[in-house]
Amino acid sequence: MQIVRTITILILFASVPSCRDNGVGPMESGNPPIPLALGNRWTYVDSLYANSGLVVDTISVLILSSRRDNVGLWWKISQPFNPSIAAVEFMASQDSIFSLQYAESPSGGLTSIRSLEYLSPLGSGPIAYDAILDGDVVIRKSILRSTNTLSTKAGMFSTSLRVNYNIGGEEYKESVVPGVGMVDLEIVNNSTIPAYQWWTRRRIQLLEFHVLQ
Numbered sequence: 111m112q113i114v115r116t117i118t119i120l121i122l123f124a125s126v127p128s129c130r131d132n133g134v135g136p137m138e139s140g141n142p143p144i145p146l147a148l149g150n151r152w153t154y155v156d157s158l159y160a161n162s163g164l165v166v167d168t169i170s171v172l173i174l175s176s177r178r179d180n181v182g183l184w185w186k187i188s189q190p191f192n193p194s195i196a197a198v199e200f201m202a203s204q205d206s207i208f209s210l211q212y213a214e215s216p217s218g219g220l221t222s223i224r225s226l227e228y229l230s231p232l233g234s235g236p237i238a239y240d241a242i243l244d245g246d247v248v249i250r251k252s253i254l255r256s257t258n259t260l261s262t263k264a265g266m267f268s269t270s271l272r273v274n275y276n277i278g279g280e281e282y283k284e285s286v287v288p289g290v291g292m293v294d295l296e297i298v299n300n301s302t303i304p305a306y307q308w309w310t311r312r313r314i315q316l317l318e319f320h321v322l323q
Contacts, residue, residue, distance in 0.1 A: 142202035143228040143271055144291040146185040147322040148173055152291055154191060155263065159311040169314065181224065184210060191292060192284070192314070194277055195227060196244050205230040213245030221245075228271065228286055231255045243277065251275040260285055262293045264316040279306065290319060 154169040172188040184199045197209035206229040215221040225242035236254040243249050253273045260267045262285075270293070273284040279301030285294040297312040 141230075141288055142205060142207055143230060143286045143288050144200065144202070144207050145289055145321045146173065146176075146200060146202050148176060148185075150319075150321045152191065152319045152321075153317045154314050155317050157313045157315075158309055159313075160309040162308075168317070192295060193297070193312075194243065194249070194275075194282060195225075197225070200227075209242075211242055211245040228273065229253060230271065230288060241275075249275050249277060260287070260293065262316055264290075264293055264318055267293065279303065290316075290321065292316065 149172070151170070151172045154171070156167045156169050158165040158167075169189065169191060171191045173185050174188055175186045177184050177186070182201050182203060184201050186199050188198075190196065190198060195209050197211050199210040201208045201210070201224070207227050208224045209227050211223045211225050212220040213223055223242055223245055226239055227241055229237065229239065231237045231253060234255065236252045238250060238252050241249045241251050251273055252275065253271055256270050256272050257268065258270075260270045267287045267290070269288070271284075271286040271288065273282070273286060275282050279299060281298045281300055283296045283298075284292060286292050292314075293316040295314040297314075299306065299310050299312075301307055
């Protein structure tokens with residue numbers, strides 16, 4: 111299925127340096143929100159609620175390889191699992207997950223950017239932070255640790271991270287289980303632009319997974 115991205119860019123463009131690090135060093139994490147190891151795999155059911163009816167597809171994600179650069183260890187996945195994260199390389203650092211994105215540099219060519227996608231809050235309150243969309247747009251995200259039991263197609267989990275953010279007219283609500291990965295993502299289309307109102311909702315749910323801790 112073609113990834114749905116109906117973005118009205120009313121967000122400030124970010125001026126970010128090459129390989130942005132968000133103040134976090136290259137230490138690898140022992141318990142990241144998304145477990146990164148060769149062969150880890152996830153299968154999602156992708157349901158798009160359009161005006162013409164329900165369209166259902168599957169997304170199969172596999173960690174294919176890894177490489178190390180001067181920032182740290184990057185893991186490459188077979189395809190994106192979240193339509194708001196246009197990246198296929200990820201890094202775990204100090205219980206946070208970063209994606210590797212690219213933007214055009216003023217001198218020409220592409221500049222690599224490290225975007226903070228997920229982190230593990232230490233307290234019970236929500237934490238706000240900035241992520242990058244498509245290498246050049248800042249997204250404000252909020253993450254909260256929840257101890258309410260989460261029931262999903264892939265099982266029941268006692269602890270999860272709830273991530274909320276908005277992109278243009280789209281409202282994102284994610285549930286991520288540390289040591290498992292993203293287990294649920296709901297996108298609600300609140301766009302006021304008629305050309306973007308052909309769909310109302312999208313749900314990406316984890317069906318099954320295999321991860322190495």
